[in-house]
Amino acid sequence: MRLIESSAPCMVDFRHNNEALRRQVTASALRGRNDMLKIVEVGPRDGLQNETAVIPPDLKIAFVDALSLSGVCEIEASAFVSPRWVPQLADAEEVFRSISRTDGVIYSALVPNERGLDRAIAARVDKVAVFTAASETFNRKNINTSTAGSIRRFLPVVRGAKSVGLTVRGYVSTAFWCAFEGRIPPAAVISLVEKLFDIGVDEVSVSDTVGKATPEEVGRLLDRLLTRIPADRIAMHFHDTYGRGVENVLTSRLYGIRIFDASVGGLGGCPYAPGATGNVATEAVVKALESKGVAVGVDLEKLAHARHLLDPFLVEDRRTMPEDGSPVCAACEYSTGDVCCRRR
Numbered sequence: 001m002r003l004i005e006s007s008a009p010c011m012v013d014f015r016h017n018n019e020a021l022r023r024q025v026t027a028s029a030l031r032g033r034n035d036m037l038k039i040v041e042v043g044p045r046d047g048l049q050n051e052t053a054v055i056p057p058d059l060k061i062a063f064v065d066a067l068s069l070s071g072v073c074e075i076e077a078s079a080f081v082s083p084r085w086v087p088q089l090a091d092a093e094e095v096f097r098s099i100s101r102t103d104g105v106i107y108s109a110l111v112p113n114e115r116g117l118d119r120a121i122a123a124r125v126d127k128v129a130v131f132t133a134a135s136e137t138f139n140r141k142n143i144n145t146s147t148a149g150s151i152r153r154f155l156p157v158v159r160g161a162k163s164v165g166l167t168v169r170g171y172v173s174t175a176f177w178c179a180f181e182g183r184i185p186p187a188a189v190i191s192l193v194e195k196l197f198d199i200g201v202d203e204v205s206v207s208d209t210v211g212k213a214t215p216e217e218v219g220r221l222l223d224r225l226l227t228r229i230p231a232d233r234i235a236m237h238f239h240d241t242y243g244r245g246v247e248n249v250l251t252s253r254l255y256g257i258r259i260f261d262a263s264v265g266g267l268g269g270c271p272y273a274p275g276a277t278g279n280v281a282t283e284a285v286v287k288a289l290e291s292k293g294v295a296v297g298v299d300l301e302k303l304a305h306a307r308h309l310l311d312p313f314l315v316e317d318r319r320t321m322p323e324d325g326s327p328v329c330a331a332c333e334y335s336t337g338d339v340c341c342r343r344r
């Protein structure tokens with residue numbers, strides 16, 4: 001196993017002529033945040049896409065604005081996908097039009113195709129994310145094409161995004177397990193990550209869509225992947241169905257990974273991945289990293305304020321501690337406020 005101990009800035013990318021990234025460089029330098037990891041807050045997208053409640057756009061805007069003040073470096077604020085497929089995010093334009101953009105924060109969105117890119121550019125996103133999966137079945141169910149078809153679909157999206165100076169993320173979903181196909185071989189994941197870099201994406205988020213990966217499986221994949229791709233181009237995206245999200249973040253960090261996706265309050269899931277629960281909670285990730293001496297620069301009280309804005313609309317019992325305040329797991333090291341990593 002190849003282990004790398006490192007920490008990194010509230011990560012910046014100097015390769016692109018992108019105003020938002022330049023703002024982030026300046027803001028990070030000003031805040032002296034040069035030894036930090038980067039948290040990508042995906043709650044407004046991955047979290048809210050899976051809620052049955054209809055959350056009014058004004059509340060989503062207030063939610064993103066509150067997150068902007070918490071110290072997270074990047075917020076995936078919505079998705080320009082088909083509203084027939086994900087009606088919960090049909091208001092992406094409205095959200096992007098009305099959020100108050102904070103210097104140093106990147107506001108990104110999912111785009112599945114050229115139509116989505118056009119909408120995202122018109123909405124002035126800072127960064128777009130294309131998304132595919134190592135499982136053919138999941139791709140068919142989620143984006144209605146094969147894995148090879150997704151790469152063909154993304155080619156003009158990535159080209160178009162680059163032509164207007166946008167940074168592009170690629171997601172590889174079902175990187176460990178798939179609800180339909182079971183265990184996914186690392187070779188399939190590595191080959192797909194490479195294909196995404198070949199078509200020009202800047203970073204790839206390796207995603208445990210169903211939240212079933214163990215730290216050992218994470219280590220096995222990273223052992224092989226990082227012989228081919230530098231760690232600073234890889235983000236890890238853990239869902240927390242089996243309560244291993246925090247451990248998986250800590251394991252990935254030992255491999256030199258410095259970008260972690262997380263969702264405030266552990267919101268989230270994919271409507272096309274049955275059984276998967278929310279992302280690993282941002283609060284738990286921050287607390288776990290800080291317990292290892294890593295400066296993350298995220299204010300837990302401000303995060304809690306952002307999440308509580310949604311309280312009237314969410315069915316919360318799957319992501320928070322019981323009302324009597326007892327942690328779901330008595331041995332939980334990473335509970336914070338009323339959010340627990342839900343380790344079982």
Ligand code: HMG
Nearest residue numbers: 080081082085112115116142143144171173174207209270
């Ligand atoms: P399709 O049905 O094959 O495409 O969907 P289509 O071209 O036939 O379009 C169907 C309808 O959607 C048409 O409207 C299009 O105009 C419209 P109609 O004529 O029927 O009224 N349409 C659009 N409208 C607005 N914006 C667009 C757009 N595209 C088409 N961009 C498609 C293919 C990819 C569009 C669809 O499957 C889709 O939108 N899928 C998105 C599913 C999704 O968002 N899933 C959740 C995100 S992925 C995830 O959560 C995993 C992740 O978190 C990482 C992890 O955890 O693994 C990222």
Ligand code: MG
Nearest residue numbers: 046209269270
């Ligand atoms: Mg996800």
